Amino acid sequence: xxxxxxxxxxxxxxxxxxxxxxxxxxxxxxxxxxxxxxxxxxxxxxxxxxxxxxxxxxxxxxxxxxxxxxxxxxxxxxxxxxxxxxxxxxxxxxxxxxxxx
Amino acid sequence: xxxxxxxxxxxxxxxxxxxxxxxxxxxxxxxxxxxxxxxxxxxxxxxxxxxxxxxxxxxxxxxxxxxxxxxxxxxxxxxxxxxxxxxxxxxxxxxxxxxxxxxxxxxxxxxxxxxxxxxxxxxxxxxxxxxxxxxxxxxxxxxxxxxxxxxxxxxxxxxxxxxxxxxxxxxxxxxxxxxxxxxxxxxxxxxxxxxxxxxxxxxxxxxxxxxxxxxxxxxxxxxxxxxxxxxxxxxxxxxxxxxxxxxxxxxxxxxxxxxxxxxxxxxxxxxxxxxxxxxxxxxxxxxxxxxxxxxxxxxxxxxxxxxxxxxxxxxxxxxxxxxxxxx
Numbered sequence: 365x366x367x368x369x370x371x372x373x374x375x376x377x378x379x380x381x382x383x384x385x386x387x388x389x390x391x392x393x394x395x396x397x398x399x400x401x402x403x404x405x406x407x408x409x410x411x412x413x414x415x416x417x418x419x420x421x422x423x424x425x426x427x428x429x430x431x432x433x434x435x436x437x438x439x440x441x442x443x444x445x446x447x448x449x450x451x452x453x454x455x456x457x458x459x460x461x462x463x464x465x
Numbered sequence: 466x467x468x469x470x471x472x473x474x475x476x477x478x479x480x481x482x483x484x485x486x487x488x489x490x491x492x493x494x495x496x497x498x499x500x501x502x503x504x505x506x507x508x509x510x511x512x513x514x515x516x517x518x519x520x521x522x523x524x525x526x527x528x529x530x531x532x533x534x535x536x537x538x539x540x541x542x543x544x545x546x547x548x549x550x551x552x553x554x555x556x557x558x559x560x561x562x563x564x565x566x567x568x569x570x571x572x573x574x575x576x577x578x579x580x581x582x583x584x585x586x587x588x589x590x591x592x593x594x595x596x597x598x599x600x601x602x603x604x605x606x607x608x609x610x611x612x613x614x615x616x617x618x619x620x621x622x623x624x625x626x627x628x629x630x631x632x633x634x635x636x637x638x639x640x641x642x643x644x645x646x647x648x649x650x651x652x653x654x655x656x657x658x659x660x661x662x663x664x665x666x667x668x669x670x671x672x673x674x675x676x677x678x679x680x681x682x683x684x685x686x687x688x689x690x691x692x693x694x695x696x697x698x699x700x701x702x703x704x705x706x707x708x709x710x711x712x713x714x715x716x717x718x719x720x721x722x723x724x725x726x727x728x729x730x731x732x733x734x735x736x737x738x739x740x741x742x743x744x745x746x747x748x749x750x751x752x753x754x755x756x757x758x759x760x761x762x763x764x765x766x767x768x769x770x771x772x773x774x775x776x777x778x779x780x781x782x783x784x785x786x787x788x789x790x791x792x
Contacts, residue, residue: 376752376756378749378752378753378756379628379752379756381628381630381633382626382627382628382629382630383628384628385628385629385630386627386628389628408694409694410694411690412500417744417745417746417747417748417749417764418749419748419749419751419752419760419764420748420760420764440627440628441627443626443627444626444627444628447626447756447757448626448752448756449756
């Protein structure tokens with residue numbers, strides 16, 4: 365097992381493509397997008413089916429990479445979150461098959 | 466307003482299912498329509514209305530009056546956000562970006578309001594033209610451009626957003642799902658004509674009313690949840706705007722209908738289109754173009770205030786006025 369960094373970004377669905385571009389440009393080899401079903405923030409509950417435009421839906425993007433790649437992505441993701449609603453966290457994870465990250 | 470039209474509208478199954486959904490969401494019921502099912506229904510409704518419009522157009526063809534209505538519709542969609550923006554800045558404490566984003570919703574249209582109006586008009590025995598589906602489709606997007614102009618320097622100051630692609634907004638504005646589905650179905654209906662449509666008629670005509678009821682139930686749930694979530698962001702002036710703006714837009718559309726000598730059914734639908742506010746295409750475009758604007762303001766207003774108003778009181782009122790001014 366080897367150590368890599370895991371980036372988890374909860375972001376509004378309309379910014380998913382922008383976040384994906386940032387990760388690709390930073391050299392991330394792959395990422396996964398999950399639907400966020402519901403949550404709580406700023407004193408309010410929210411859920412994904414509140415409107416049919418999907419404009420308020422959130423997704424979770426998970427990516428794993430080495431230090432340099434994740435740091436490159438973080439710079440632009442920080443700027444993305446100046447404009448779009450989202451939460452970003454990074455943690456260390458143990459991975460098998462390190463050549464894939 | 467004729468009490469018959471009003472009564473027929475507010476006691477129609479479509480409106481009552483909307484009220485059921487709205488009440489259930491406000492009362493915090495766990496009632497819900499699966500998201501993918503609701504999306505499928507929305508697609509079905511847009512295909513059905515597009516096909517029917519196209520078939521009607523294949524019978525009547527194009528003429529100068531249709532061209533004039535199309536040009537007026539584009540102009541209206543560009544200009545209504547200017548009026549909405551001015552009203553919002555004077556009536557409410559909304560900043561430039563939020564006022565511009567909200568104004569865009571009121572220049573664009575709600576296809577569900579249009580469908581509900583089409584059915585209400587049909588039930589009162591008044592006929593309408595199929596080309597108004599095309600008018601609906603072309604009124605979806607111009608308001609977004611006006612909103613970007615209105616947001617002006619406030620939007621530009623946010624600068625380039627990381628990860629943005631060239632042309633992503635143009636793609637969202639011109640090729641959003643509702644515009645492509647409506648116009649595509651309209652063209653298919655036009656090409657295939659009455660004969661071709663007869664083969665799919667059992668699927669797109671007979672179940673239409675029932676499917677619309679299920680969709681309106683979902684819209685009621687969405688409106689109720691939106692109201693519960695966003696009402697804190699709406700002050701009195703903003704709430705009043707949600708009722709005043711559709712009435713002003715419908716009045717302007719009524720004047721245009723009078724000048725263009727539209728028949729009563731077409732005039733009612735044209736007024737409904739002008740009075741309706743988007744809650745599908747524009748919110749998505751605004752999240753891309755003006756992400757700092759609050760969706761809790763513009764979505765709650767268009768879906769929670771203007772949509773229920775148009776569905777219950779607006780449509781009967783527009784039909785009543787249209788009967789007075791229509792040829």
